[in-house]
Amino acid sequence: MNRNRLILVAAAVGAAAVVAVVLILVSGNSSTNTPTTTATTTAVGSGSLAGIPQQGNTLGKASAPVTLIVYEDPQCPFCRSWNVSTLPSVISRFVRPGKIKIEYRGVVIIGPDSVRGLQAIYAAGKQNKLWNVSDALYAHQGTENSGWITNDVILAAARDAGANGEKILAAMSSSAVKAELTKAQAQATADQLQGTPSFIIQRPPALPQPLAVSALDPATFDAALSAAIQ
Amino acid sequence: MKLRAAIAGAAVVGGAIATYLTVVHYAHLSPICTSGGCEKVQQSSYAELGGIPVAVLGLVAYACVLLTAAVRGLPAALAGAVIALSGTAFSGYLLWAQLARIHAICQWCIGNDVVIAVVAVLCVARVLTEPDAA
Numbered sequence: 001m002n003r004n005r006l007i008l009v010a011a012a013v014g015a016a017a018v019v020a021v022v023l024i025l026v027s028g029n030s031s032t033n034t035p036t037t038t039a040t041t042t043a044v045g046s047g048s049l050a051g052i053p054q055q056g057n058t059l060g061k062a063s064a065p066v067t068l069i070v071y072e073d074p075q076c077p078f079c080r081s082w083n084v085s086t087l088p089s090v091i092s093r094f095v096r097p098g099k100i101k102i103e104y105r106g107v108v109i110i111g112p113d114s115v116r117g118l119q120a121i122y123a124a125g126k127q128n129k130l131w132n133v134s135d136a137l138y139a140h141q142g143t144e145n146s147g148w149i150t151n152d153v154i155l156a157a158a159r160d161a162g163a164n165g166e167k168i169l170a171a172m173s174s175s176a177v178k179a180e181l182t183k184a185q186a187q188a189t190a191d192q193l194q195g196t197p198s199f200i201i202q203r204p205p206a207l208p209q210p211l212a213v214s215a216l217d218p219a220t221f222d223a224a225l226s227a228a229i230q
Numbered sequence: 231m232k233l234r235a236a237i238a239g240a241a242v243v244g245g246a247i248a249t250y251l252t253v254v255h256y257a258h259l260s261p262i263c264t265s266g267g268c269e270k271v272q273q274s275s276y277a278e279l280g281g282i283p284v285a286v287l288g289l290v291a292y293a294c295v296l297l298t299a300a301v302r303g304l305p306a307a308l309a310g311a312v313i314a315l316s317g318t319a320f321s322g323y324l325l326w327a328q329l330a331r332i333h334a335i336c337q338w339c340i341g342n343d344v345v346i347a348v349v350a351v352l353c354v355a356r357v358l359t360e361p362d363a364a
Contacts, residue, residue: 005358006358009311015312016311016312016316017319019312023279077278110270110274111332111334144331144332
């Protein structure tokens with residue numbers, strides 16, 4: 001075999017190794033670029049949620065004629081993206097004027113850390129701070145199933161959200177919180193959930209309908225939501 | 231010529247997988263899945279690289295390999311080998327991520343891993359056998 005060709009193959013392997021290392025480093029940064037314990041700002045921002053009534057897992061006025069059900073996983077990066085980019089617009093345009101209310105349904109899609117995150121989020125619902133803590137946890141979102149949802153992260157998220165962190169930790173293993181998780185998983189199965197985030201429009205007496213969105217950016221999502229509730 | 235045709239054929243297969251995953255990503259659809267983990271993998275942070283879906287990067291890579299297969303000569307063979315070997319190494323990393331980080335396997339990713347490995351072997355064979363320029 002031609003020795004020069006073998007040298008060329010070795011050079012190709014070397015060049016490929018360099019390219020692959022760069023790609024892996026970029027990927028590693030992408031998957032860990034969210035702070036874990038030092039974040040001090042929330043994803044949605046307290047301004048968006050300020051003054052909006054919360055009752056358990058529901059955000060908005062109880063009299064709102066339409067309910068937007070949102071299935072989320074606290075470890076899901078697309079859920080975080082939707083909360084950061086689009087939820088503020090939905091709150092401003094639809095929730096604050098009383099057109100809709102939003103019901104949170106947390107489901108385990110990514111893995112074990114999701115369970116712990118959802119326990120903390122539903123426990124915050126007992127203080128009517130579910131949406132604030134969900135938002136704050138997204139600001140702390142770390143690498144999937146790396147054990148990032150520690151007690152310190154939960155306490156920090158509770159502090160950011162203006163909730164009582166100790167009470168959240170104490171309530172996480174309660175039967176009421178477990179029942180909320182079980183209920184949401186059962187609802188997800190009944191709704192044939194395909195992934196998160198997923199959205200369902202509920203406007204009694206009509207049957208609940210999935211909200212089909214082609215993209216999660218504010219303009220596209222708001223247009224789809226606006227059309228669905230008319 | 232046979233090697234170039236084989237590379238092109240394999241790149242088309244890989245490109246088809248990448249196209250499917252790209253469409254699923256942008257349409258927010260669930261991939262057809264028998265392994266049970268496709269949704270989880272597609273929704274993980276490893277599904278994007280610097281904000282670009284990994285499926286799109288795969289599509290671009292297969293298109294480039296296809297282009298190199300269409301061109302005679304050692305430089306094209308070498309370029310194809312570098313792209314395919316890079317893709318194989320990165321696919322290996324993503325396979326590790328599926329097993330160790332995401333704890334789920336996506337059958338489409340495994341299919342791509344096999345295809346890109348085959349393409350890499352064929353591209354290396356081409357570098358070793360491509361006739362010198364006249």
